[in-house]
Amino acid sequence: MSTANEIRQTFFQECDELLEALDDGLCEIDEGIADESFDLETVNAVFRAVHSIKGGAAAFGLDALVHFAHQFETVLDVMRAGELTPNDDVMKVCHRAADHLSDLVAAGRDNEIVEGDLGTEIAAKLSGLVVGSESAKPDNDTESETFGFVPLGLPIPTNTDDEDQELALNRFCVRFTPSAGLYTSGNDTSLLFRELAELGELEVTAETDRLPDLKNVDPGESYLSWVVILLTEESEQSLREVFEFVDGLCELQINLDLDATMPEGSPDATKDVDDEAQASSGVAAEESDSPTMVAASSPDSGTERAKPATGPKATVRVNLDLVDRLINMVGELVINQAVLTQCIKDAGLLDRGELSTSLAEFRNLARDIQESVMAIRAQSVKPLFQRMARIVREASELSGKDADFLTEGETTEVDKTIIERLVDPLTHMIRNAVDHGLEPPEQRRAAGKAETGHVKLTAAHRSGRVLIEVSDDGAGINREKVFQIAVEKGLIPGDSILKDAEIDNLLFLPGFSTAKEVSNLSGRGVGMDVVRSAIQKLGGRVSIFSQPGKGTTMSISLPLTLAVLDGMVVDVAGQTMVVPITAIVETLRPKAEDIHPLGADNQVVSVRNKLVPVIDLGVVFGHRRTPAPISDMVLLLVESDGSESWALAVDQIFDQRQVVIKGLETNYGHVPGVAAATILGDGNIALIIDPEETAHRSGPVADVGDRARLEEV
Amino acid sequence: MALRDSLSILVVDDMSTSRSLIIMALEEMGIKKIDFSKDGPSALQSLGQRPAHLVISDYNMPGMDGLHLLHALRQGKTTQKIGFILVSGRVDQKILSTGRQLGMNNFIQKPFTTPQLKNCIQQVVGPL
Known part of the structure; x- marks a missing residue:
């Protein structure tokens, strides 16, 4: 069985589940306040979660956790007693308490101590909620060795010499009347009795009352019935299983003869019991409801209207x-x-x-x-999103801006590692959304918006990638200011002509920070460039879209997994490279008349009346100096998340196959245009390219001025 | 043969942590026949199949709490004589008096040590 250490691990895993349930429950209560419904069972569930954490924590001596959980639990107890009505203020404290509880659990896991007065402050607020409440009285007054409870002895006989001795034998009385159909369908009553005999001691009596005179006997009719007395340790269910195959072909009455139920130590009727029969009936019985259970599930109490437990998820915990x-x-x-x-x-x-x-x-x-x-x-992104809910709460408290947090697509599943590494960048983005994105309440009112701002976090699967978006309904990016700052900081020349989207993307440049004063929140010396590089390390991209007065949306697009991808293996000027299949919209061999020159070295190809810039991968990666003639090449049409498209020119396509991603970051840092590398069948190494990044850094075409010209073509 | 060899105990708790802790303590006492259920209904089902001498159940469980389980046990013809020990994190006179009315055999507060649990069991079934 488990060692104390393993149980401790299980406890922390269980805590995560409980904390999730706690958060869910609190949010449900929040919603209840909005539409003025109050579900006692939700409060009960929340209480249970905190109580269970406390119980476990006590067993492992996590005193700080126990102490705080106890204070929290007291408030919830008062709430479920109906002496405290949840309102927005109460719930705010509860949410903060839940956050702090989660911190304490994390600290307990790492054997750390939570520093600071936050706990004391929240604890004070918690106890402020229950001042003068009846239920909040400390339960110390009942503390004594026996709690005033007198144990009730239970005589357990100890003269159990027989190892296999079972506890109690049931005496069943079975009345069995087969119909003619039972015989015509090939069943044999004696076989049924033989099977019954395997369950215990059997006594069979045939009832012959209905048997007519011999001359009146119809050989096809059934005249006999039997009364069977069975002494067994098996349940009624096992008996019924014996008769399963003749169901509907007979009349069957099974009665448990209670008074006659044999006490322990009765005749050793169990000797004949066949192990196999015992085992099989045990298995079958687990799947069926025993009659006892039906009777038991309706005790006369209000809590029984509890929501049916959500279907049990059979899971295994694996290292x-x-x-x-x-x-x-x-x-x-x-x-x-x-x-x-x-x-x-x-x-x-x-x-x-x-x-x-x-x-x-x-x-x-x-x-x-x-x-x-x-x-x-x-894993689903739900825990991650819940964490972000907390970030919004903290940020809105510190910045004095009221913010509602909405989520969508919580059930979207993403690789665990990706989820873990998303925590920091997402935290930063969310803080930004509240701190920089949302306007102060007065400003919102002046702009004719609701004072409470909205921050929305969504996740979805899109064409083999995961798209995560953080959006706010704030003022949008102040492009003039961003431009001005970028010039001041020497990031761009003062005479640059930039499109709106390009100005927005300046935010991702290293060393850019718009906050005039370093605020307590987002301005922690970490800029959006750090967010971007964190996302890039995951093979993802981040982009920004802003509408003045309406808000800002930041999108992260991520691969589903960090381990393998479907790639198109291509030849680029004699080098083998891999292009992720998910990025490729189509492949084509252009006709000569579809190719148009653009400037000295650049070309565009017309694909269904749309002009797409052609990017020669050989040139981008320095395998040749000037573009090869496009007519000899294959074009891979790729599209960005922002629906820009490019045609990547390669010499030929070798194959389409699954490749194992081997990261280069650790050894080489981020190489622009290269996502990772892989090992090919012949043992050679091929680079996996990042099409969008490649397109953006592809020489003159991506040049701002040229691109502007391209628009005019 | 000692009682601890023949005594069969069903542990009922929805939290696997507490379940494991109780089971570990029981194993330390040398009790051999230990089974467990994750909630009240499955405990009743299990007892219908494989009777036990003693149930050690948590109070705080979703759906059917420990006292409801006790109530159901006392209603069942085959289960009414099974011993019942309630485990709870808090001492509440209301719980204790309801438990007393329903025929609860003993009570233990979490957290407990193995000797405490042993003592609690022995108060019910005699020396192990």
């Missing part, structure tokens, strides 16, 4: 290291599969029908395994 090892191995498997394919190809065996079929099956299997393993790592 993350194991999953990671599995993922690494699957990665190696994918590489190995590529190597194998290459070897077979080199041996000239690929044309052999069977071999290539098996190989394709192998590839599909590897992919299925990989996807299943990824699914293990995938």
Whole structure:
């Protein structure tokens, strides 16, 4: 069984679940205030969560946690007693208490101590809520060794010499009247009795009253019935299972003869019990409701109208290291599969029908395994979003701006590592949204908006990536000011002509900070450039979109996983490179008349009447100096999240396959245009390109002036 | 043969932490026949299948709390004689008096040590 240490670990895992339930519950109460409904069961659930955390914490001697949970619990107890009506102010304290509780749990996990007076302050507010309440009286007055409870002895006989001795034998009286149909469908009553006999001691009496005179007997009719007395430790359910196959073909009455239920130590009727029968009936019974349960689920109390427990999720807790090892191995498997394919190809065996079929099956299997393993790592963003709710609360309190926090797509699942690494950048973005995005209440009122601002966090799957957006309904980006600051800081020349979107993106430049004074909140010396580089490290991109007076939206687009991607393996001036399939909209070989020159070195291609700039990857990555003639090349049409498109020119397409992502960040830092690398089937290394970044840094075409010209074409 | 070898106990708690702690304590006492359920209804179902001498149940559980479980046990013909020890984080006279009325055999407050739990069980079933 578990050691104390393992139980401690389980406790903290359980705490996370409880804290989530706590947050959910508090939000539900919030909603209840809005539409003036009050669900006692929700308060109960919230109370239970805090109480359970306290109980566990006490067992592990986490005194600070116990103490605070107790104070919180007292308030909730008063609330569920109906002596404290939840309103916005009360809930604000409760939310902060929940946040602090979560801090204390985290501190307990890391054996740390939470510094500062925050706990004391919240505790004071909590006790302020329950002043003079009846239920809030300390329960110390009942503390004594036995709590005034006199234990009730239970005679348990100890003369149990027989190891297999069971507790009590039930005496069932079964009345069994088969119909003619039972016999015509090939059943045999004696077999049923034999099966019953396996459950315990059996006594069978045949009732022959209905048997007519011999000359009147219809051989196809059923005249007999039986009374069976069975002494067994099995339940009625097991008995009924014996008769399962003749259900509807007989009349069956099963009565438990209570008075005759044999006390322990009665005749050893269990000796005949077949282990196998016992085992199988045990399994079957777990799936069925026993009659006792039906009777028991209706005690006369109000709490029984509790919401049905949400369907039990059968889960296994697995050490993350194991999953990671599995993922690494699957990665190696994918590489190995590529190597194998290459070897077979080199041996000239690929044309052999069977071999290539098996190989394709192998590839599909590897992919299925990989996807299943990824699914293990995938987690919903809900806990992350809940954390952000807290950031909004803190930020709105510190900045004095009221903010409502809305979320969408909480159930979106993303790789665990990505979720973990999103915490910091997202925290920063959310703080920014409240601190810089939303206007102060007076200003909002003047602009004809509601005083309470809105910050919205959404997550969704979009074309093989995860899109996370933080939006506010504030004043939008003050572009004049941003431009001016960028010039002042020497980030751009004063005479630059920038489009709105380009000005907005200046926020991501290192060393940019618009806050005139470093505020307590977002201005912590970390700029949006840090956010951007954190997102880039995850293979993601961040973009910003702002409408004056209406608000700002920041979007993060992320890969679903950090381990594998579907790539198109291409030849770029003799170098093998990989382009993520998810980015490619289509591939084409352009006709000569669709290609138009643009300036000296640049070209655009017309795709369904839309002009798309052509980017020669060979030039971008320095494999050749001037673009190769486009007519000889293949174009990969890629689209950005902001629906800009480019045509990446490559020499040829080799293959489309799954590649294992091997990060370069640790050794090389961020290389513009390169997302990562992979190992190919022949053992060579190929770079995986980031199409959007590549397009943006691709020489003159991305140049501001040229792009403006491009618009006019 | 000692009582601890034959005594069968069903532990009922929705939190796996508390469940594990109780089970660990019971194992330390040398009790061999230990089973557990995650809530009241499944405890009743389990007892219908495999009777036990003693139920050690948490009070604070969603849906059916410990006292409701006790009530249901006392209603059931085959389960009414099963011993019942209630575990709770708080001492509440209301809980205790309801428990007394329903025929609760003993009560223990969380957190407890193994000797405390052992003492509590022995008060009900005699020396282990």
